[in-house]
Amino acid sequence: MTTDWRADTVATIRDLILGAEDGITEEVKWRKPSNPDGVPTFSRDGLICTLETYKDKVKVTFAKGASLPDPQSVFNASLDAGTRRAVDIKAADELDRAAFTALIQAAVALNQS
Template identity: 45%
Template structure:
């Protein structure tokens, strides 16, 4: 269950993400850290945010959220249905009209070049349709 936002929280979103990774003492911490590193490598302009009790990565809109479950680390791409996924990295929410997600289980392998390409494609979708102000 995600933790509720504390209105008195003084740590930056990046510090909150660091803390979430540190509190995950099993395989999920290193997996979330690796996925985060790949997102940051794929998009140097990415902004780390903390929303809905977890990490969010944005560039011209939300790229994806990071959720941690008992058996998976899940990245939900906000506009995933509009993002080309030639390597079929999306593994859940495939029937939806907007979002798509990828679940990485313990021992799961990440096709790093394909994942970075997916992140960059998500940014391009965001930039093509900037958020309303």
């Protein structure tokens, strides 16, 4: 577990995800020797996103991101992927919280459709 800016960023993102819609659950998956903490995953009626910490960024990967509306252009990574899209947040970045929350809500709605 990191204790620098990434830990604060992860905590903020976790709060945004869990607060976006009632019934979103968090589960840690894919624990392995190279990543003993595993990968936090968030679901409601199916996978919404994963939350990973890297040396230079925090990455939120939306499982069905390519199918989500993103009018504020929050997605900035995996833009060429067929199904998923991601948001990379670096130390100096300011996340548009309202737009990010809207993506989470859209992902839940897509899972329920």
